[in-house]
Amino acid sequence: MCSHQPSCLSADAVAPHLVSAHPEQGWSLLCDGTIVFDDSGELLPDGRVVAPHRAPVNPLAMAA
Numbered sequence: 001m002c003s004h005q006p007s008c009l010s011a012d013a014v015a016p017h018l019v020s021a022h023p024e025q026g027w028s029l030l031c032d033g034t035i036v037f038d039d040s041g042e043l044l045p046d047g048r049v050v051a052p053h054r055a056p057v058n059p060l061a062m063a064a
Contacts, residue, residue, distance in 0.1 A: 016030040026038040033045030042050035 016032040016034065018028055019031050020029040022028065023038070028036050030036060035043040037043075037052070039052040040054055041052040044050065
């Protein structure tokens with residue numbers, strides 16, 4: 001799928017680049033076949049799912 005030399009699928013390669021972006025739908029396709037979602041989740045080319053990994057958020061302070 002990726003035409004980089006060395007291929008993005010190899011361990012010593014640079015990070016895969018963006019092939020197609022769909023911000024209105026909340027996802028982007030990388031050259032290695034990974035779909036990256038705006039919520040930080042991923043769908044890998046082999047079908048595995050990487051759950052969103054958001055940092056915990058502290059509750060907002062309320063004004064008195």
